[in-house]
Amino acid sequence: MSVRKERCPDQLKRDDNRQRSPYPTAPAPATDKPGSGPHLPEVYTPAEAAQVLKVPESWLRKKATQQAIPCTFIGKHLRFSAADLVRIVQQGARRPVTGRAANGNE
Structure with a gap:
């Protein structure tokens, strides 16, 4: 017989209210494998990076x-x-740009 862990309503509410950053983040270090060593950060090809940044690949290169x-x-x-x-x-x-400098009058 397996025991199923239920989430309390407060935890569900906190999970729904989390805001995610629009910027990519490096993955967290892997801790599930003992002795696995440092976790390498994910890298993007120019095409993938251009897609994330929403710019032409040629501009990025x-x-x-x-x-x-x-x-x-x-x-x-x-x-x-x-x-x-x-x-x-x-x-x-x-x-x-705000204030007088925006109007060109100084």
Whole structure:
């Protein structure tokens, strides 16, 4: 006979209220296998990274070649870690223009 663990209503409510970040995150270290060593972060191909960032792959490759955005080369292969993608988004963030400077009158 197996014992089924039921979730209490408060826990279900907390699970429903969790908000997920729109940015990719590195996977948590694997702890289920003893002695398995460090867990490698997931890497994205330029096509996958472009899809996540919703930009053309050609733009991503061009910026990586110019060293204008964070990226990783594994041998000769261009890849992007989750941390690279987060930094690319953060680098692109701009403050809104407000006040007199927005009107061109100073």
